[in-house]
Amino acid sequence: MPANMSLIKNDMPTQEAEVRNKNFLEVTLGYTREQAIDEAKRCLNCKNRLCVTGCPVQIDIPEFICAVAAENFEEAYQVISRASSLPAVCGRVCPQESQCESKCVRGIKGEAVAIGRLERFVADYHNAHSTDKAIKPEGNGHKVAVIGSGPSGLACAGDLAKKGYEVTVFEALHLAGGVLVYGIPEFRLPKAIVQKEITALKELGVDIQTNMVVGKTISIDELMQDYGYESVFIGSGAGLPNFMNIKGENLKGVYSANEFLTRINLMKAYIDNAMTPIQKGTKVSVVGGGNVAMDAARCAKRLGADVTIIYRRTEKELPARLEEVHHAKEEGIKFLFLTNPLEIESTEDGWVKSILCQEMMLGEPDASGRQKPVPVQNSEFKVEADCIIMSIGTSPNPLIKATTEGLATQKWGGIIAEEETGLTSREGVYAGGDAVTGAATVILAMGAGKNAAAAIDEYLIKKGE
Amino acid sequence: MYKILKKQVLNPTVTLMEIEAPMVARKAEPGQFIILRTDENGERMPLTIADFDREKGTVTIIYQIVGATTELLNHMEEGDCLLDFVGPLGRATETSGKKKVAVVGGGVGCAIAYPVVKKFHEQGTEVHAIVGFRNKDLVILEDEFKANSTKLVLMSDDGSCGEKGLVTDALKRLIDSGEQYDEVVTIGPLIMMKFVCNLTKEYGIKTVASMNPIMIDGTGMCGGCRLTVGGTTKFACVDGPEFDGHEIDFEEAIARSVMYKPFERNAHEEACNLIKTEVR
Numbered sequence: 131m132p133a134n135m136s137l138i139k140n141d142m143p144t145q146e147a148e149v150r151n152k153n154f155l156e157v158t159l160g161y162t163r164e165q166a167i168d169e170a171k172r173c174l175n176c177k178n179r180l181c182v183t184g185c186p187v188q189i190d191i192p193e194f195i196c197a198v199a200a201e202n203f204e205e206a207y208q209v210i211s212r213a214s215s216l217p218a219v220c221g222r223v224c225p226q227e228s229q230c231e232s233k234c235v236r237g238i239k240g241e242a243v244a245i246g247r248l249e250r251f252v253a254d255y256h257n258a259h260s261t262d263k264a265i266k267p268e269g270n271g272h273k274v275a276v277i278g279s280g281p282s283g284l285a286c287a288g289d290l291a292k293k294g295y296e297v298t299v300f301e302a303l304h305l306a307g308g309v310l311v312y313g314i315p316e317f318r319l320p321k322a323i324v325q326k327e328i329t330a331l332k333e334l335g336v337d338i339q340t341n342m343v344v345g346k347t348i349s350i351d352e353l354m355q356d357y358g359y360e361s362v363f364i365g366s367g368a369g370l371p372n373f374m375n376i377k378g379e380n381l382k383g384v385y386s387a388n389e390f391l392t393r394i395n396l397m398k399a400y401i402d403n404a405m406t407p408i409q410k411g412t413k414v415s416v417v418g419g420g421n422v423a424m425d426a427a428r429c430a431k432r433l434g435a436d437v438t439i440i441y442r443r444t445e446k447e448l449p450a451r452l453e454e455v456h457h458a459k460e461e462g463i464k465f466l467f468l469t470n471p472l473e474i475e476s477t478e479d480g481w482v483k484s485i486l487c488q489e490m491m492l493g494e495p496d497a498s499g500r501q502k503p504v505p506v507q508n509s510e511f512k513v514e515a516d517c518i519i520m521s522i523g524t525s526p527n528p529l530i531k532a533t534t535e536g537l538a539t540q541k542w543g544g545i546i547a548e549e550e551t552g553l554t555s556r557e558g559v560y561a562g563g564d565a566v567t568g569a570a571t572v573i574l575a576m577g578a579g580k581n582a583a584a585a586i587d588e589y590l591i592k593k594g595e
Numbered sequence: 596m597y598k599i600l601k602k603q604v605l606n607p608t609v610t611l612m613e614i615e616a617p618m619v620a621r622k623a624e625p626g627q628f629i630i631l632r633t634d635e636n637g638e639r640m641p642l643t644i645a646d647f648d649r650e651k652g653t654v655t656i657i658y659q660i661v662g663a664t665t666e667l668l669n670h671m672e673e674g675d676c677l678l679d680f681v682g683p684l685g686r687a688t689e690t691s692g693k694k695k696v697a698v699v700g701g702g703v704g705c706a707i708a709y710p711v712v713k714k715f716h717e718q719g720t721e722v723h724a725i726v727g728f729r730n731k732d733l734v735i736l737e738d739e740f741k742a743n744s745t746k747l748v749l750m751s752d753d754g755s756c757g758e759k760g761l762v763t764d765a766l767k768r769l770i771d772s773g774e775q776y777d778e779v780v781t782i783g784p785l786i787m788m789k790f791v792c793n794l795t796k797e798y799g800i801k802t803v804a805s806m807n808p809i810m811i812d813g814t815g816m817c818g819g820c821r822l823t824v825g826g827t828t829k830f831a832c833v834d835g836p837e838f839d840g841h842e843i844d845f846e847e848a849i850a851r852s853v854m855y856k857p858f859e860r861n862a863h864e865e866a867c868n869l870i871k872t873e874v875r
């Protein structure tokens with residue numbers, strides 16, 4: 131097959147910026163069949179498979195791309211699903227530019243192969259064409275509990291169910307999916323895709339119990355002692371929002387990104403007659419520079435606001451996916467780089483009026499190797515805003531730690547778990563995803579869930595011998 | 596699904612429901628709350644656990660109709676099912692080691708005060724219940740309070756029942772008459788709790804106030820329920836809902852509690868219209 135030597139990727143068909151910034155429909159539309167095949171032909175099927183080393187779950191990238199080039203889309207899907215249980219999700223939300231695509235040899239001169247877009251194409255093709263229903267395997271009589279229904283919990287539950295375990299997922303919210311449903315907006319990850327994954331899990335026999343706050347409604351000890359679960363996987367994420375602890379942060383009109391996004395995504399506040407209200411700001415400032423900040427900013431934009439992102443380093447250091455930054459800019463979101471909020475100022479009746487900010491400059495590298503932002507003297511200025519969204523990170527929720535005797539955690543709250551297996555300080559209790567690493571990525575959480583499923587299987591087989 | 600086993604109108608705007616929710620009943624303690632959703636498009640609404648029966652597996656809630664969700668809830672009947680019901684959330688009231696307490700409730704807050712009064716009473720603490728209502732038509736749980744307290748003082752704004760005056764008047768009188776409380780617990784409108792706390796601060800009596808800010812998840816995920824207590828930010832759903840009343844920034848809490856007023860009025864009207872059309 132002749133390779134396609136184009137230096138650039140096939141463009142992703144996208145809704146026009148001025149149209150999409152007023153609706154919540156998916157921004158990117160996905161490759162057509164022809165585009166996918168054309169893009170797949172850019173892959174050189176390298177011997178040393180550098181791209182694979184960049185994928186946290188080591189998908190056989192050249193193998194699946196070859197199948198796409200040969201128009202064997204279903205085969206491509208089977209290759210991917212050996213390593214990943216959420217390809218339709220990861221193809222959309224992975225920070226490919228710093229993972230698989232960062233290692234692709236085609237990226238040395240020109241652009242990398244669009245691995246993520248191809249992965250998405252393959253998953254969407256499969257979802258649209260496959261009529262297979264997951265078949266519930268024969269039970270092996272062992273019960274495992276999974277706490278949390280984010281990507282780590284879903285992956286762990288799925289792999290265990292396929293091995294015949296009787297798996298129950300306990301989810302605190304009324305809907306399963308974790309950040310995939312309450313955090314990442316519809317226009318980036320349609321909820322129907324997440325729903326499909328959850329339906330497939332149910333077909334495998336996984337029981338999903340919503341409205342179950344582990345640590346409140348039931349404890350890990352009760353699950354193991356009274357309810358007969360032989361092993362537990364904790365995939366409770368890192369959902370506790372951080373604040374800056376500056377003056378005015380509790381004024382009316384100041385949100386955590388979690389609250390803002392939860393109202394919009396989980397509670398559908400963007401739909402006109404929704405029961406859960408949201409403030410439709412006219413001038414919104416979002417503080418932070420990660421995916422969460424981009425999502426909050428783009429939601430606020432779609433609700434009709436003039437939106438500014440305030441970030442204390444420069445554009446180069448933005449932790450968000452490149453594509454999200456591009457899209458945000460196209461949609462008319464402004465950026466104030468090298469800017470740090472000092473104080474939020476109030477109107478007479480307690481609403482946000484403005485943010486007092488300070489200019490920053492990059493100084494010496496800090497522990498993470500990035501240059502540390504330091505304040506510029508006498509550089510204070512004001513940014514007007516009637517709504518401010520704090521998006522400066524999250525930490526693991528302390529609820530499970532506080533109610534589980536003997537579960538060791540880091541000082542900052544992360545559960546201590548073996549890297550390979552997810553085993554915690556408690557026998558039979560495993561953990562993975564953001565609950566262990568702090569806020570990270572979908573693919574890492576999914577990988578951790580899969581690894582823990584394998585370790586749990588091994589543990590229970592050994593125990594049974 | 597969570598079945599409504601009993602519905603009882605307590606006064607024109609306050610209703611009691613007993614809900615089948617064995618997993619919640621199993622763990623419930625006075626001072627804790629639940630979050631419910633009536634249906635697929637429903638809002639997540641927090642309500643205090645007014646009572647529970649572990650054997651029957653039921654949880655009692657008492658709500659006042661103030662807006663869309665309480666209105667929709669009130670249109671559900673015995674035998675209907677709530678879609679979601681999660682709990683018990685928040686920390687339980689700390690009742691141990693207290694010999695004599697006053698519990699001061701106002702309006703529908705008395706529904707929240709009642710299980711606390713009962714718990715103190717059952718463990719042998721001397722409880723003085725001071726409950727206030729706008730008028731006699733709004734009085735709830737009078738018999739229950741009487742049966743579970745050493746002393747019950749009923750106050751009304753217009754004197755149509757009990758004594759005329761505010762709950763703070765009654766509390767001040769009791770303290771001045773020499774009653775020595777280890778603690779005062781107050782539950783009701785923010786403004787009432789603020790005045791109760793101001794009063795007890797003068798007398799140096801430890802006071803706990805039960806806060807009910809706007810909430811969504813109830814698990815510490817959104818931060819919408821945050822309050823300033825003793826100069827630091829606390830999340831009412833996990834750190835509370837009860838806090839040291841002398842440390843709470845009531846002004847801020849009062850301001851935050853009306854944050855959604857401009858956005859919510861519509862929803863209420865719409866719900867009322869919806870229900871009217873359904874009834875017709």
Ligand SMILES: Cc1cc2nc3c(=O)[nH]c(=O)nc-3n(C[C@H](O)[C@H](O)[C@H](O)COP(=O)(O)OP(=O)(O)OC[C@H]3O[C@@H](n4cnc5c(N)ncnc54)[C@H](O)[C@@H]3O)c2cc1C
Binds near residue numbers: 277280314367
């Ligand atoms: C707005 C936003 C945008 C993001 N964008 C991207 C992106 O583009 N690409 C990317 O790779 N990553 C992104 N991420 C990060 C990614 O979503 C997370 O790393 C990932 O979801 C973590 O998965 P998890 O399974 O560990 O936890 P979560 O997805 O957080 O799920 C945890 C689940 O556990 C439940 N839970 C918590 N405590 C309890 C309890 N006590 N009992 C029962 N259930 C409990 C929670 O309700 C939740 O449903 C984003 C995150 C956010 C918030």
Ligand SMILES: Cc1cc2nc3c(=O)[nH]c(=O)nc-3n(C[C@H](O)[C@H](O)[C@H](O)COP(=O)(O)OP(=O)(O)OC[C@H]3O[C@@H](n4cnc5c(N)ncnc54)[C@H](O)[C@@H]3O)c2cc1C
Binds near residue numbers: 642660663806859862
């Ligand atoms: C922990 C907790 C326990 C509670 N326990 C009870 C209880 O036992 N019985 C009961 O009747 N109510 C209780 N509430 C209050 C109850 O949750 C609200 O009245 C309810 O959410 C209103 O919903 P709605 O849609 O009917 O009205 P909405 O349309 O949402 O609101 C109507 C009006 O009430 C205001 N409002 C809404 N929520 C609150 C709130 N949390 N605090 C102050 N004002 C508010 C709105 O700003 C608006 O003006 C509790 C709240 C919390 C947080």
Ligand code: SF4
Binds near residue numbers: 185191224231245249
């Ligand atoms: S899962 Fe993510 S990192 Fe791995 S190949 Fe797919 S897009 Fe790349």
Ligand code: SF4
Binds near residue numbers: 175
């Ligand atoms: S490195 Fe790039 S070109 Fe080589 S196999 Fe991987 S995707 Fe194909």
Ligand code: FES
Binds near residue numbers: 811816821
């Ligand atoms: S209700 Fe969301 S943190 Fe308390």
